[in-house]
Amino acid sequence: MEQRTVLVVLFEGVQSLDVTGPLEVFTGASQWHGDAEPYRVVTASPDGAPVRTSSGLALSPDTSLTEAAARSWHTLLVPGGAGTRAQDADLVAWLRANAPRARRLVSVCTGSILLARAGLLDGRRATTHWAYCDTLARNHPDVEVDPDPIYVRDGHVATSAGVTAGIDLALALVEEDLGRDTALTVARFLVVFLRRPGNQAQFSAQLSAQTARSEPLREVQRWISENPAGDLSVESLAARARLSPRHFARSFHAETGTTPGKYVDRVRVEQARRLLEDTSGGVEEVSRACGYGTPEAMRRAFLKALGTTPAEYRRRFHSSLTTAP
Incomplete structure (x- = not known):
């Protein structure tokens, strides 16, 4: 079985649950799928140093983005958080240069803002946290922003709404890769639904x-x-x-x-x-x-x-x- 490397981008002010939610889904799939480990999750910050999340939690990455660029990976996941509002030109440049290599490009919450700045959502349909949909649409008119769904797939690019929607999207990707039984097992272990469809509204x-x-x-x-x-x-x-x-x-x-x-x-x-x-x-x-x-x-x-x-x-x-x- 193919082992899919999931590279998770870390940066100062990242939303912790945007990182740990999908991470728990992918690592849980490896744990519950059997002997084979279908996913290998790698975290990387710009310089390889620990980052502090928007809630104050410190995260220690596995590597730097420079080192990660020299390796191959299947899925690139860009989380959101307050740090996406900072104008980090180096991070955006890294995404612009390296994200096209990913077989699957995923954002959680306002991670879509970073993808949009890198020009990776131009001509695509996308979503983000409901509170930032207007901002995304206003600043990036070439992106077709849909404020309603909890996640959107447009070709190999998937964007999700706020925070816990990243778990829904990750479960959908596991179901696509490994089948419903594995995704259901992970969902039960995490005590979440399998699965809220992507077209479900972001809020009631x-x-x-x-x-x-x-x-x-x-x-x-x-x-x-x-x-x-x-x-x-x-x-x-x-x-x-x-x-x-x-x-x-x-x-x-x-x-x-x-x-x-x-x-x-x-x-x-x-x-x-x-x-x-x-x-x-x-x-x-x-x-x-x-x-x-x-x-x-x-x-x-x-x-x-x-x-x-x-x-x-x-x-x-x-x-x-x-x-x-």
Whole structure:
């Protein structure tokens, strides 16, 4: 069996989990795959010296980038972190000169910013941490930035969203290399899902809106999430919060940054997506379970929020599970 060398780039201010998450996946695959070790993980910093992560953790690399350039490797992984915002011209130049040698080029979180500076994402579709998608798109107009997925594959280049999305991408790569059984074993050992599809949204309705400060409104948010098929009119929600509808709507918007109606819409679409992904229920059944009442109402909501119909969304989702990521 081919042993794939995974070279992980380290630098000052790197995000520790961007490094250790994928590292645990690849080394875990070697541990659980059997006698053969399908991966050899090597870490390298610019000068071979230890680096300090954004959280203060010190990491000691195996080698320097100069020495690593003289060797062969299969996968080059570039993590993100606060250090990517520094203008490290030498690191970018190293990536520009050496990254094209990789059979597979991977970034985690804002590592995509380094790849973009090196011109390695020009003409490609890519993603990054949701908080930096606008920055990536603005500074690198030749990159097609998709802010929604947790990871994106474009040929031999794979980019992932923030932090833990690097684990999802690494698991997808292990599944591609070694099969589902090995990836599932690693996922179970790490107690994570195998696998969140790359087209899954980076954050949920609850994360995309702020959590309300006051307990009555936080309780209303919980109620909406747990009862998408219930009466979620402003009048009903206001009564649950023991406020007048006018006062409730004004307070909800002030504390969450969105209106009650838009929040309900997000929760219902999110719940419908989960049911379409995880169950075999028909579109009519799902629409009732999520409070739409009719399939046509859910269809309009999906077209508005996702640009696709529920049936097409389900087809694409299951297609992503049966083809290589």
